[in-house]
Amino acid sequence: MSRDVIVACDFQSAEQTFAFLDRFPEEKPFVKIGMELFYAAGPEIVRQIKARGHRIFLDLKLHDIPNTVQKAMRVLSALDVDIVNVHAAGTRRMMEAALEGLTRPDGGRPLLIAVTQLTSTDEQTMQRELLIGESLDETVLRYAENAAAAGLDGVVCSPLEAGKVHARCGASFLTVTPGVRFAEGDVGDQKRVTTPGRARELGSDYIVVGRPITAAADPVAAYRRCVKEFLG
Ligand code: C5P
Numbered sequence: 001m002s003r004d005v006i007v008a009c010d011f012q013s014a015e016q017t018f019a020f021l022d023r024f025p026e027e028k029p030f031v032k033i034g035m036e037l038f039y040a041a042g043p044e045i046v047r048q049i050k051a052r053g054h055r056i057f058l059d060l061k062l063h064d065i066p067n068t069v070q071k072a073m074r075v076l077s078a079l080d081v082d083i084v085n086v087h088a089a090g091t092r093r094m095m096e097a098a099l100e101g102l103t104r105p106d107g108g109r110p111l112l113i114a115v116t117q118l119t120s121t122d123e124q125t126m127q128r129e130l131l132i133g134e135s136l137d138e139t140v141l142r143y144a145e146n147a148a149a150a151g152l153d154g155v156v157c158s159p160l161e162a163g164k165v166h167a168r169c170g171a172s173f174l175t176v177t178p179g180v181r182f183a184e185g186d187v188g189d190q191k192r193v194t195t196p197g198r199a200r201e202l203g204s205d206y207i208v209v210g211r212p213i214t215a216a217a218d219p220v221a222a223y224r225r226c227v228k229e230f231l232g
Contacts, residue, residue: 005196005226006057008032008178008210014041014048021052023220028052030082032208034059046079056081057176057208061115063087066097073101081110083176085156088114088143095150111174113154114147116140116161119179122191136192137161141168148173158192159199159207166203178208182225185212196229204230 007029011017017037021029031054033046038060050056058081062069069086076084086098095114103109116139117126123136132139144155144165154174157165162175179193187193188211199207209226216222 057083070097070101116143
């Protein structure tokens with residue numbers, strides 16, 4: 001897979017989502033379907049967006065006992081998306097189970113990546129509330145190592161950590177990075193943020209961009225700006 005911009009379609013209905021996607025005259029953006037849209041519109045929205053020719057990152061962040069995650073992944077595997085994910089905090093055994101469940105009888109499967117620490121979490125909150133004594137950087141890197149050891153294809157992390165993840169886990173280990181904002185944009189609830197251009201310099205493979213595109217007055221122009229700044 002090559003580097004790209006993934007648009008987080010955090011909408012509450014299929015209608016809103018298609019109204020948004022219909023605005024793109026030429027491009028077929030790589031789409032992220034998260035909990036909001038999946039819970040609202042169900043698996044059918046995945047099939048419909050796929051049928052329109054978009055690649056899909058199904059961002060459901062599974063985190064449960066290994067048996068449950070394995071069985072859930074078996075169901076998701078039938079949706080034929082391009083990327084799915086779990087929380088690395090679910091442990092290495094859970095990530096291995098996820099991979100097992102995802103792999104089809106012919107050996108094919110979507111890419112599987114693990115969330116390290118949410119980009120809305122800063123170091124102080126992680127240490128105080130999650131009771132993790134390490135630095136945020138070290139936590140992300142150790143979780144990434146666990147994901148790599150479990151056989152996963154990459155992680156979700158901040159662009160600020162992408163280069164370090166590659167140094168630790170290898171250049172081909174994917175870094176999929178939300179927490180992207182235009183230089184003059186609103187940060188919202190995100191904490192570990194940077195611009196598309198800086199994400200490129202830091203080595204992100206994919207940037208995930210939601211509100212800077214979906215809430216823009218001209219979403220197509222905002223998407224094109226992201227692509228230009230990130231892909232150069
Ligand atoms: O609107 P915004 O650009 O902040 O959207 C970022 C998207 O990436 C959201 O859909 C959010 O759920 C997702 N995400 C994240 N941080 C992670 C994993 C996923 O922000 N660590």
